[in-house]
Amino acid sequence: MNLQDELILRLATLFADQQVQLDNVRQGQQLITNYFGFDISLVYEPGLNNQLNEMSRYSNTKKEYPKILDLNNLEEEFNNRLIYEGFLMLNKNDELSEYELKLLNMFDAKTLYVESVLDDNDRIFGIVINAGKRLEYSNEEFNLLHITNAMLIKYTSFNLYKKRLRFAQKSLEKILDNTGIDIYVNDFNTHDILYVNESMASPYGGKDKFMGNKCWQVLFPGQTGPCEFCPQKKIIDEKGNPTKVYIWDYQRAFDGSWFRVFSSAFTWIDGRLAHIVSSADITDNKKNEELIKYMAHYDSLTKLPNRRMLLEKCKAKIDNASENEQGYLLFFDIDGFKLINDNFGHDAGDEFLINLGEFFSNIPMLKDSIYRNGGDEFVALIGKVEKESIRSLCHFILERFKKPWELKKGTVFCGVSIGVACYPEDGNSASQLLQVADRAMYNVKKTGGGNMLFGYEIED
Known part of the structure; x- marks a missing residue:
């Protein structure tokens, strides 16, 4: 077995693990870096505000390299080449633009190989960079580098997607927790809680009090069945299909707060029928309504x-x-x-x-x-x-x-x-x-x- 085949086999064995491990990523970076004579291998993942943060590195030097890449500050040409060509190879012996030379200096390199990871909308959300002092690479080596980096990217992409998904999920949760609207979702038939946001859960002791329980067990402790006023029959038709949103007002017993409640049926992510209940605190509105009503009906x-x-x-x-x-x-x-x-x-x-x-x-x-x-x-x-x-x-x-x-x-x-x-x-x-x-x-x-x-x- 020649060295090329051995490299590919070792990478294939390393990246066969379905659970993405950072140690495997670093070992893969080490194999690629040492085989091709690079000084550094960097993998960047999505961050905030169109920035990429360092996810993993393997380095043969003690030099400092950028831990954050701000795509907003990179040249449009650089971004476009990574989007439309998928990679960028810069060599100091070639005729380079001022910006390309700046990139080489940024990574203290004579050769820079950059390969991008794109999302479903063809936007950059990950980058793999190899940088070093070696100048000469044959076409065969370049093709092999492209293959090995593709193996590394495929392995890390799953982790990048998972992180992006978690980030999107956390962002959505943050939005839902700070809308000023209380939200919970339960199974339409069993009434088991499927989701609750922070503002809804907080007065009842937090999200842990909801998950794994039926809605009435949390909202009305001691109750043994669904609420008599539950509007489920008003949000489905005779065939059990979701209809329109039903709006009603509810007063919370333990503190007297008033809520405008919006109930609707919809299909949950696993296909079951679910009931989403969202509510906005209208206590002040009720007080104002009562005040207006009082002023209209009583002598001051x-x-x-x-x-x-x-x-x-x-x-x-x-x-x-x-x-x-x-x-x-x-x-x-x-x-x-x-x-x-x-x-x-x-x-x-x-x-x-x-x-x-x-x-x-x-x-x-x-x-x-x-x-x-x-x-x-x-x-x-x-x-x-x-x-x-x-x-x-x-x-x-x-x-x-x-x-x-x-x-x-x-x-x-x-x-x-x-x-x-x-x-x-x-x-x-x-x-x-x-x-x-x-x-x-x-x-x-x-x-x-x-x-x-x-x-x-x-x-x-």
């Missing part, structure tokens, strides 16, 4: 529900009223309220209205039934009581208004005029009942105020 001064809420609640009560059910709408208007503002200022007027709101709210029959209609007008909705109970309530309120009200700026006296409308005899809508109660109240005011009147008692 007295904190009582306002006229809009009054109309909505009155309509709901009428819509849900049973046959022969009676209800009452009480309209309160303060007698002499303007004098408080004139004598003590609007701050005192506001203080008085706040006190009135608290007074009405503390009456058991009016609790959760009193509304500020606007200005110095208050309205109450009361159902399922006798007419005489309404009359007794009004007299109790009238008696209280005969006493002084203590404010920060002094003592004030006010009366109240009360109009009462009855459902259904005075109307079957909020507007009709308000109109009747308002007329009854004004009839009281015309007679001096400080009294109450039912709608049916109005004298036209």
Whole structure:
């Protein structure tokens, strides 16, 4: 067996290991370097920002060589030759460009042989470099060098691809962990967790708490089966094929946080049907929605529900009223309220209205039934009581208004005029009942105020 055949056989034996070992790579580099009289053999692998980092080296010198190759800084011609020709052979005896001489000096060489590793998109993601002082190489030696480097590249390519795949996987995980969206995937049928990102797993103790378990075992400890609200039936058709994304809102029990949840079915990497659940924290949005809703339905001064809420609640009560059910709408208007503002200022007027709101709210029959209609007008909705109970309530309120009200700026006296409308005899809508109660109240005011009147008692 000649030396060439022996070299190829030794490399073939070395690279027969299906698991790429760096020791095998270095031994292969050693065989090639020593056979062809090179000083150094370098294998570069993908790094960040279009850089190549040294993966393995074998050197017969103590000289320093670049550990990082930045493809952004290399000449376009160099990159193109490695992409389209796959290799580059530079010899100092040849006529070289200024840049080619610069490459030789970079590796302190008289001969430089570079062979590239390309990805599926024909981009450089690995390079093998042999450099040394020997000048003369025959065509037979060059062909052998090409064969042996090809064997080295084929062996290392698998490792380079695995590293690139791991890098891509880690990059994707980083992206998914930092999107601000919680994500997990489970088996559609068994509910076993297949994937979870960091933001989803963190509140529950980390990813290890998820993997190997069913979703409900982690999310709802102690539960023995799938959640009743699980939307799986909404994300597949009658044949079990994935349909569209289903969107729903969910409140987490242990901290009250709200999430907008997106559920969809899809085919997992091994062919099974999977359920991906992604969610975004909308707690602040919910709070804002509640605030907007509160501001739309509650009076900012007295904190009582306002006229809009009054109309909505009155309509709901009428819509849900049973046959022969009676209800009452009480309209309160303060007698002499303007004098408080004139004598003590609007701050005192506001203080008085706040006190009135608290007074009405503390009456058991009016609790959760009193509304500020606007200005110095208050309205109450009361159902399922006798007419005489309404009359007794009004007299109790009238008696209280005969006493002084203590404010920060002094003592004030006010009366109240009360109009009462009855459902259904005075109307079957909020507007009709308000109109009747308002007329009854004004009839009281015309007679001096400080009294109450039912709608049916109005004298036209």
